[in-house]
Amino acid sequence: MKDFFQLPAPSYTFEIFPPKGSTDLAGTYATVDALASLTPDLISVTYGAGGTSRDNTLDIASTIQNRYDICGLAHLTCVGSTKENIAGILDELQANHVGNILALRGDLKEPSELGEFRHASDLIAFIRKRRGFRIFAACYPEKHLEAPSPEEDLCRLKEKSDLGVDALISQLFFDNDVFCRFRDRARALGVTVPIIAGIMPITSAAQIDKMVTMCGATVPDRVRRFVDAYGHNSRAIKEAGIAYATEQIVDLLARGVDGIHLYTMNQADVIRHIDENIRGILYSMRVKKD
Ligand SMILES: Cc1cc2nc3c(=O)[nH]c(=O)nc-3n(C[C@H](O)[C@H](O)[C@H](O)COP(=O)(O)OP(=O)(O)OC[C@H]3O[C@@H](n4cnc5c(N)ncnc54)[C@H](O)[C@@H]3O)c2cc1C
Known part of the structure; x- marks a missing residue:
């Protein structure tokens, strides 16, 4: 079975989501196949x-890990969960040979919702007590929305990574300048694990508005311009989004990024186009680890 941490770098990874409120996974497995x-x-x-x-998350991550020659990474949020709940999920992941977890707090609706885990760091410390898991965690180039300042968010990130995170x-x-500045500041603080860049191709005007509200990402003027110009035309906006994501990735690879993580939004056709554009460059840069 492949070990993500032994594979050549820069890494190349995708994110998918399970169907909402349905146990019919056929559509999702068609996406996984593609x-x-x-x-x-x-x-x-x-993880919803x-x-x-x-x-569904457990089922899909386990299928990826066991049926394809590809590592599965199960996201796991801890907000509102008990230690008993989380221990049960870890048991299931272990039983299904899924050894990679993205340990997250999850979004808060009410602060009272926190329960036995207050921060992702509590979940990371809990998972670390077990053997056999590789732990990924989230980081925020433009700071987490709740953080009072970028400096404080970075200090929290350093604490989180010191608990035994394997990759961010x-x-x-x-x-990309925002990401590279963040990466350099994290390195200067002593964060040494791979910092993988999350890229979401823009595929509609509505999607970009939603993402900006949800995570506070800054939209550069030239992105806003093409969204305004092509947003009414579904084919044009997709093509512009593919071109922009391609350009971002090509530039990040030149700037020595540790890995590219594509938020696929389950749109395999969009990812296939980006893959065609960047594959030659990516694979020419990949170096085997010692
Ligand atoms: C790559 C990625 C994948 C994601 N996948 C999912 C998913 O599958 N499902 C889902 O529901 N959500 C997902 N999210 C969203 C995530 O759950 C939210 O952003 C959430 O609000 C924060 O989660 P976290 O793990 O970063 O939290 P934390 O690391 O706990 O940070 C949250 C906030 O608390 C602060 N903080 C951290 N530790 C402390 C401390 N000890 N004391 C005081 N303040 C502290 C941080 O500065 C930050 O402002 C994902 C996010 C990313 C970047």
Whole structure:
């Protein structure tokens, strides 16, 4: 079975989400098939807020890990969960040979919702007590929305990574300078693990507005311009989004990024186009680890 941390770098990974409120996974598995044919190093599976997709996330991550020659990464949020709940999920992941977890707090609706875990760091410390898991965590190039300042968010990130995180995956961003400044500041603080860049191709005007509200990503003027110009035309906006994501990735690779994580939004056709554009460059840069 492949070990993500032994694969050549820069890494190349995808994120998918399970169907909402349905146990019919046929559509999702068709997406997994299409994405798997692009031979990423790993496919991660999101976890619905408050554990709403628990079984589907486990099922899909386990299928990726066991049926394809690709590492599965199960997202796991801890907000509102008990230690007993989380221990049960870890047991299931272990039983299904899924050894990679993205340990997250999850979004808060009410601060009272926190329960036995207050921060992702509590979940990381809890998972670390067990053997056999590789832990990924989230990071925020433009700071987490709740953080009072970028400096404080970075200090929290350093604390989180010191607990034994193996890799970080970033929130989406549209400005590579923002990501590279963040990466350099994290390195200067002593964060040494891979910091993987999260890239979301823009595929509609509505999507970009939603993402900006949800995560506070800055939208550069030239992105806003093409969204305004092509947003009414579904084909044009997709093509512009593919071109922009391609450009972001080509530039990040030149700037020595540790890995590219594509937020696929389950749109395998979009990812296939980006893959065609960047594959030659990515694979020419990949170096085997010692
Ligand atoms: C790559 C990625 C994947 C994601 N996948 C999912 C998913 O599958 N499902 C889902 O529901 N959500 C997902 N999210 C969203 C995530 O759950 C939210 O951003 C959430 O609000 C924060 O989670 P976290 O793990 O970063 O939290 P934390 O690391 O706990 O940070 C949250 C806030 O608390 C602060 N903080 C951290 N530790 C402390 C401390 N000890 N004391 C005081 N303040 C502290 C931080 O500065 C930050 O402002 C994802 C985000 C990313 C970047």
